[in-house]
Amino acid sequence: MAEVDAAAITANCRRLNRALGKGTVLCAVVKADGYGHGAVLGAAAALAGGASRLAVSTAPEAGAIRASFPRIPTLALGILSMAEVDQVLSCGAELGCSSAEELDLIETRARALGARAEIHLKFDSGMGRLGTSSTVEILAMASRCSEAPGLRLSGVWTHFASADDRHSGQFDAQLDSFEAIAREVRSISPTAVIHAANSAAVLRDVRSHFDMARCGVALYGLDPFQSDPRPWDLVPAMSLHSRVGPIREIRPGGGVGYGPSWRAGRWSRVGVVPIGYGDGVRRALSNVARVLVGGESVPVVGTISMDSLTVDLTSVPWVARGDRVTILGDQGAHRVLAEELARHLGTINYEITCGVSKRVPRIARRDR
Numbered sequence: 359m360a361e362v363d364a365a366a367i368t369a370n371c372r373r374l375n376r377a378l379g380k381g382t383v384l385c386a387v388v389k390a391d392g393y394g395h396g397a398v399l400g401a402a403a404a405l406a407g408g409a410s411r412l413a414v415s416t417a418p419e420a421g422a423i424r425a426s427f428p429r430i431p432t433l434a435l436g437i438l439s440m441a442e443v444d445q446v447l448s449c450g451a452e453l454g455c456s457s458a459e460e461l462d463l464i465e466t467r468a469r470a471l472g473a474r475a476e477i478h479l480k481f482d483s484g485m486g487r488l489g490t491s492s493t494v495e496i497l498a499m500a501s502r503c504s505e506a507p508g509l510r511l512s513g514v515w516t517h518f519a520s521a522d523d524r525h526s527g528q529f530d531a532q533l534d535s536f537e538a539i540a541r542e543v544r545s546i547s548p549t550a551v552i553h554a555a556n557s558a559a560v561l562r563d564v565r566s567h568f569d570m571a572r573c574g575v576a577l578y579g580l581d582p583f584q585s586d587p588r589p590w591d592l593v594p595a596m597s598l599h600s601r602v603g604p605i606r607e608i609r610p611g612g613g614v615g616y617g618p619s620w621r622a623g624r625w626s627r628v629g630v631v632p633i634g635y636g637d638g639v640r641r642a643l644s645n646v647a648r649v650l651v652g653g654e655s656v657p658v659v660g661t662i663s664m665d666s667l668t669v670d671l672t673s674v675p676w677v678a679r680g681d682r683v684t685i686l687g688d689q690g691a692h693r694v695l696a697e698e699l700a701r702h703l704g705t706i707n708y709e710i711t712c713g714v715s716k717r718v719p720r721i722a723r724r725d726r
């Protein structure tokens with residue numbers, strides 16, 4: 359079971375809002391089912407914490423968010439097929455546009471549907487994926503938007519490639535090139551919302567805030583810099599739990615699970631826990647991760663399988679079948695952070711919460 363603490367998301371939003379420059383609004387990014395937390399729950403909690411806009415990636419995500427929050431401006435950030443452009447326009451979401459060619463397609467579809475497209479022109483200031491890096495092209499696109507009846511220029515934006523790397527000079531270079539472009543687009547359309555910052559940029563440099571910040575990872579209480587959210591005053595919203603199942607006495611030299619990849623060095627008490635890689639607890643955490651049980655931290659021993667994993671309970675003789683096992687989250691004085699699991703796996707915290715599978719029920723936590 360994954361517990362999701364909506365109050366933590368609300369508090370994290372307030373925290374981010376305090377960091378934002380005056381006149382900067384917070385756009386809560388709830389793509390990928392709210393980074394695994396639940397998009398609607400995440401969006402509602404973020405709006406309660408002062409976010410005034412929402413962003414998603416795909417057209418189906420936009421449709422779902424618009425259905426639940428029809429009055430909140432919602433931006434689809436991702437790459438859209440023609441059918442997806444139709445879906446975004448029909449649900450009234452705003453959309454990114456990266457080239458004159460895309461603008462042609464959007465204008466055609468808007469005319470066909472009798473809709474007006476709310477366009478955010480994307481400038482590629484160095485990410486090298488979406489957006490145009492041509493000043494001439496983006497200014498021509500801005501002019502087109504202000505002339506064509508089916509188009510409205512709602513924003514101009516860019517995305518940072520290395521906001522989380524404080525040793526990289528790329529962030530400042532991107533910021534400088536975007537700032538110049540944004541000012542020119544603004545002179546064509548004074549109401550266009552200028553936006554660039556993700557969570558890391560918000561915490562790193564107030565110059566990047568402009569009119570709006572698009573925050574995802576920090577909303578959920580994850581550290582954008584992959585260390586520890588606590589010094590930033592961010593509270594992790596997701597915790598992942600299971601229960602102790604059967605407990606086995608393993609003699610010295612005895613193995614547990616597939617392989618066996620672990621053998622007992624002494625008489626050991628091993629608990630079988632009904633959660634595995636089918637739930638998103640990655641197999642590469644076998645013999646590496648620790649879990650919290652009985653208020654203590656104990657090692658995962660043996661190979662994690664699809665539906666279960668095994669933990670060494672020898673040091674916690676008071677633990678019994680049915681006791682809560684925390685894979686991610688806290689128990690007593692102990693914490694397991696998504697950042698720690700990510701480090702074991704050579705990945706980032708985003709992938710930890712997104713990786714909790716569909717099989718795991720998300721339960722709203724209500725004790726705060």
Ligand SMILES: *Cc1c(COP(=O)(O)O)cnc(C)c1O
Nearest residue numbers: 387435517556557572573574575
């Ligand atoms: C996902 C995403 C964000 C949010 O980034 P975080 O690092 O999670 O704050 C912002 N902008 C774009 C374009 C994104 O795709």
